[in-house]
Amino acid sequence: MPAEKRELVHPSPSVVAAANVQNLDELRRHAANDLEGFWAERAREFEWSQPWDRVLDASKAPFFKWFVGARTNIVHNCLDRHVRTARRNKLALIWEGEKGDVRTFSYHALNREVCMFANILRSMGVKKGDRVTIYMGRIPELPIAMLACAKIGAVHSVVFGGFSAEALHGRIEDSQSNVVITCDGGWMNGKIVELKKMVDEALKRSPTIEHVIVVKRTGQEVQMEAGRDYWLHELMQLPIARGQSGGNRCETEQMDAEDPLFLLYTSGTTGKPKAILHTHGGYMVGTATTLKWVFDLKEEDRWWCTADPGWITGHSYLVYGPLLLGATSFMYEGAPTYPYPNRWWSMIEKYGINVFYTAPTAIRGLMRFGEAWPNRHDLSGLRLLGSVGEPINPEAWRWYHRVIGKERCPIMDTWWQTETGMFMITPLPVMDLDPGSATLPFPGVEVDILDEHGTPVATGEEGYLVIKRPWPAMLRTIYGDPDRYVQQYWSKYPGLYFTGDSARRDENGHLWIIGRVDDVIKVSGYRLGTAEVESALVSHPAVAEAAVIGIAHEVKGQAIHAYIILRSGQTPSEELHDAVIKHVAHELGPIAKPEKLTFVTQLPKTRSGKIMRRVLKARAQGLPEGDISTLEE
Ligand code: PRX
Numbered sequence: 034m035p036a037e038k039r040e041l042v043h044p045s046p047s048v049v050a051a052a053n054v055q056n057l058d059e060l061r062r063h064a065a066n067d068l069e070g071f072w073a074e075r076a077r078e079f080e081w082s083q084p085w086d087r088v089l090d091a092s093k094a095p096f097f098k099w100f101v102g103a104r105t106n107i108v109h110n111c112l113d114r115h116v117r118t119a120r121r122n123k124l125a126l127i128w129e130g131e132k133g134d135v136r137t138f139s140y141h142a143l144n145r146e147v148c149m150f151a152n153i154l155r156s157m158g159v160k161k162g163d164r165v166t167i168y169m170g171r172i173p174e175l176p177i178a179m180l181a182c183a184k185i186g187a188v189h190s191v192v193f194g195g196f197s198a199e200a201l202h203g204r205i206e207d208s209q210s211n212v213v214i215t216c217d218g219g220w221m222n223g224k225i226v227e228l229k230k231m232v233d234e235a236l237k238r239s240p241t242i243e244h245v246i247v248v249k250r251t252g253q254e255v256q257m258e259a260g261r262d263y264w265l266h267e268l269m270q271l272p273i274a275r276g277q278s279g280g281n282r283c284e285t286e287q288m289d290a291e292d293p294l295f296l297l298y299t300s301g302t303t304g305k306p307k308a309i310l311h312t313h314g315g316y317m318v319g320t321a322t323t324l325k326w327v328f329d330l331k332e333e334d335r336w337w338c339t340a341d342p343g344w345i346t347g348h349s350y351l352v353y354g355p356l357l358l359g360a361t362s363f364m365y366e367g368a369p370t371y372p373y374p375n376r377w378w379s380m381i382e383k384y385g386i387n388v389f390y391t392a393p394t395a396i397r398g399l400m401r402f403g404e405a406w407p408n409r410h411d412l413s414g415l416r417l418l419g420s421v422g423e424p425i426n427p428e429a430w431r432w433y434h435r436v437i438g439k440e441r442c443p444i445m446d447t448w449w450q451t452e453t454g455m456f457m458i459t460p461l462p463v464m465d466l467d468p469g470s471a472t473l474p475f476p477g478v479e480v481d482i483l484d485e486h487g488t489p490v491a492t493g494e495e496g497y498l499v500i501k502r503p504w505p506a507m508l509r510t511i512y513g514d515p516d517r518y519v520q521q522y523w524s525k526y527p528g529l530y531f532t533g534d535s536a537r538r539d540e541n542g543h544l545w546i547i548g549r550v551d552d553v554i555k556v557s558g559y560r561l562g563t564a565e566v567e568s569a570l571v572s573h574p575a576v577a578e579a580a581v582i583g584i585a586h587e588v589k590g591q592a593i594h595a596y597i598i599l600r601s602g603q604t605p606s607e608e609l610h611d612a613v614i615k616h617v618a619h620e621l622g623p624i625a626k627p628e629k630l631t632f633v634t635q636l637p638k639t640r641s642g643k644i645m646r647r648v649l650k651a652r653a654q655g656l657p658e659g660d661i662s663t664l665e666e
Contacts (some may be wrong), residue, residue, distance in 0.1 A: 041465040041541070042434070044443045046507070048416060052462040054326045071477050072099070072505050075322045076314075079357070080114050080509050081105040082287050085314075095505045095523040095530075096510065099315035106376065107294060108184040108316045109285045111356035112144040116142035118507045124361045127335070127384055128173050131220040131367025136173055141360070143177070148283035149266075149274040150174075150181035153276035156273040157244050159212055161186030161286055164296065166210040168192045168201055168228060170219020171366045174248045175264065175342050176352045176418040183294055183313075186286035190296040193343030194219055194226060196622040198234035200306075203237045204298050207308060207513065212244045218251035222368045229255040243249060290314025296512050299451040300562035301521060301533075308512035309345075309451050319455035319506025320349040321357035323475060327445050328388050328417055329462050330360045335384055335414075337363040339377070344559075345451040346421055349506075350390060369395060374402035375409055378437075382410040389437075390445075392558040396429045397588045404436050412437060417462060419445040422558030423590045424546050430468035435503050446471045448546050450532065451560070452522070454506030458544050470543040478504055480544070482536050484545035487526050495537050495547060500530040519520055552646065554583035559624050561593070563646065566627070569620035570595055573613050575603045580636050580644045584629070584653055592628035594653060596636060605632035641665045 039256050054060065064071040069088035075480045075632040076085070085103035103512055115121065126138040138146065158163060165182045167189055175191070182189040190208045192201050205213065215232045218225040229247055233256060236242050245262045247255070257264070268274060276282050294316055297306040330336055339344035355362040363384050369377050377399065382387060397404070420430075425446055446472035448458035457478050458471040466472065474480050481489055482496040490496035507530075511518040525531045536546040549555065563581040571580035578598040586592035597613065599605065601620050610630055618626045636647040640663060651658045 036333065039467060041467050042443070043465055044462055045441050046441055046557060048329075048441075049309070051329070051331075051416075053329050054461055054463065057461055060476045064121060065479075068477055068502060072318060074316045076100060076505075077106065079110045081290075081318060082109075085290065091503065092489075094503075094528070095519060096515070097507065099293050099505045100318070100517070101310075103290040103314055104289060105314060105317070106184065106186070106285045106288045107313045107353060107357070108147070108180050111180065111353060112140065112147060112315060113285055115140045115356075115359050116144050120359045123359070126173060126176070126362055126364060127355060128364045129366065129380060130172075130224070131365075131371055138173060143180075145281050146173075146177045147180045148276065148281050149269055150275045151184045151283045152179055152274050152281075152630075153246070153265075153268045153271075154181055154187065154212070155185055155283070157160060157212060159185065159187050161288075162293070163187045164190055164208040164210040165212045165595045166190045166192060166201075166205050166208060167214045168194060168196075168232060169214065169216050169248065170194050170221070170226065170228060170250060171341055172216065172219070172248065172250055173364070174214075174216070176364075178246075178303055179295070179342065179348075179352055180356075182604055184283065184285050186288055186292065188293045188295055189342050190298070190299065193341060193622075193637075194228055195341075195343070195624050197618070197620055198231040199620050200241060200622055201231060202235040204306070204308075205235060205242065205378040207298075208296055208307075209241050211241055212246065213242055214246045214248075216248040216250040217255045218253060220367050220634070222371050225253060227253075233258075250360075259313060288313045289507070293509075293512075295348065297348060297451055299345075300553055300560050300565055302553075302564065302601075304562065304563065304564035304568040306562070306565065307514065307517065307521075309508045310510050310512045311454050312509055315505030315507070315627075316349075317353070317357060319504060323456040323459075324350055324354035325358055327447065327459050327461055328356070328390065328419060328476075330358050330388065333359050334387045334416075335363055336388045336391065337381070337384075337386045339365070339369075339389075340421075345366065345454070347388075349454060361366065369399060370402075373406070374399060374609055375406040378407040378412065379409040381412055381415065385414045387414055388417045388419070389415060390421065393420055393429050394420040394423070394557040394588060394590055396420070396425070397434050400429060400432050401588065407436055412439065415439075415442050417445060418442045419447060421447045423448070423555045424548065425469060427468040434468070439608070444468075448544070452508040453500075453504070454508065454575065455504070457500065457504070458546075467539075467541065467543050471647050472543050472547050474544075477502070482538055482544075483526060483529075492538055492540055495535050497525070497550060498532045498534045498536040498544075498546070499526055500532065524574040547608050554581070554593060556583075556591055556593060556624060557589045561621075561625055565621060566617060566625055569617045569625065570597055570613065572620060573616045575599055575609055576613060577601075578636060580646060580649055581627070582646050582650045582653060584650075586628065589628075593625065594629040594631070595627040596631050596633045596649060598636065600602045637661075638665050640665045
């Protein structure tokens with residue numbers, strides 16, 4: 034947080050005048066005084082086949098329940114209710130492939146695809162509560178597959194297409210999925226990412242998988258195992274896709290508000306990624322309300338969230354949130370710089386995007402190519418901009434605001450997590466902005482910044498960010514490991530949700546997120562655990578021990594610096610250096626590749642053998658090593 038008095042950026046009067054939320058103070062008061070009443074009012078905007086008996090049940094906290102007794106299905110609210118109205122013929126999704134191919138889906142057409150896909154899943158025996166792993170490129174069939182699962186009550190587990198076969202295998206095993214949905218390949222930077230090949234490798238050791246549904250995208254030859262692997266386009270031709278009553282219809286399974294909707298794996302302190310579990314009811318109310326209020330979506334808007342559906346941002350604000358609001362979303366398959374660095378800006382112009390939501394790393398990456406690229410395009414359709422994933426440095430904020438938003442478009446810097454499901458700390462369009470600060474909690478969200486002993490820190494001081502009251506889109510548990518859920522999030526300060534982030538509050542009450550306090554590194558906004566990368570490193574036959582830290586990186590925010598001790602008999606060499614880096618990419622995925630790898634003969638450890646990454650970090654930055662009294666000799 035810069036020490037000098039900063040000037041706040043005021044929103045443009047036209048944005049304020051049009052904002053969905055005008056009575057923000059009143060809403061904040063309502064939520065503060067009557068949290069349940071506040072969320073109940075939001076929940077009434079959706080269709081429920083049975084109303085709730087209670088809004089919030091905290092009797093088994095931290096296993097909170099929302100909209101207890103209510104029944105619905107998030108897909109009913111995303112699709113079924115819209116196709117009965119004039120929205121039926123409105124575009125739900127506009128998609129552009131990396132090579133420039135375009136596909137569009139009205140709400141009617143999207144619903145039809147989802148119904149057919151859901152019929153196929155049902156015919157394969159997938160039923161309520163079953164887990165389905167989805168591992169795909171950014172193509173329309175990815176959201177269609179997610180919605181098809183949710184529609185029949187199955188629980189989807191989307192694994193980001195940039196993860197390796199090994200990571201995919203671990204997630205299939207942990208979730209005990211029976212079905213995998215994938216594609217032959219995906220286009221990225223003009224090259225084919227061979228997704229089906231990864232699935233084949235992952236499935237060699239995954240006996241639970243009965244069926245693999247494969248979407249044809251890139252067209253190269255792939256192996257199809259008879260009786261296990263099926264092409265989606267062939268299944269779609271079968272009578273089963275048309276459903277029991279024909280006509281491409283499919284009954285939407287009515288779910289309990291608390292029934293699981295999806296699992297999403299994310300990194301934490303240990304090497305094993307954890308499956309964050311979200312549910313139908315509360316997640317629906319939380320994501321739709323935050324999107325409507327923060328990004329101010331209007332009936333006629335075109336919304337573009339650049340996130341991959343393999344991450345929470347894609348789940349909440351590319352797939353579910355916009356459909357719940359009946360909005361038109363844009364989705365793009367490939368790389369932002371393919372074939373040139375104006376690709377994104379050209380599509381904002383071409384499709385008339387009004388609201389654009391991306392990550393600081395992307396802004397910084399595109400900033401490097403200069404203003405001439407965006408300046409070639411008419412970006413005047415933009416009204417609001419957004420940022421997520423890591424703190425946005427004021428320099429990138431200002432560039433985004435000036436060059437992309439032409440100083441007309443406020444930037445919504447949204448702080449949240451896979452676990453929170455929805456925006457937690459964020460401005461709203463009517464608010465003053467402070468470049469680099471996510472400003473204030475969303476109505477109903479109460480946060481604090483605490484020291485080690487649980488005492489709130491003074492203004493300007495750094496401390497642990499905690500959340501004090503439950504919220505509807507909160508994670509319900511870690512799938513299969515409720516103890517870890519309690520231990521990880523609710524035990525440092527009993528009764529408070531521990532975010533794992535450190536933060537400061539300034540004299541305006543604005544919150545400044547500093548970064549993770551645990552062993553999580555954010556590389557280009559992607560969340561990786563040091564332990565995951567370390568275990569990938571030591572699985573190389575030449576590596577005896579490894580330690581990983583995050584180092585500041587101009588574009589990526591943070592990058593991985595790995596330190597390795599070789600096994601006896603091994604000697605450092607350039608070849609080995611490259612081979613170990615390649616090995617990590619193979620084990621975890623290209624996103625986890627260390628930026629730097631240093632051979633060492635010793636690692637700083639406590640006497641009990643724990644690696645002191647803090648000391649490594651200080652050394653890497655040339656800073657004092659701090660308290661090293663526990664360092665072994
Ligand atoms: O450290 C915070 C950072 O990203 C973490 C959550 O990562 P993940 O679960 O992958 O979700 C990312 C997308 C919601 C947080 O603990 N983070 C996220 N948004 C911001 C942020 N840090 C600062 N400012 C943000 N706007």
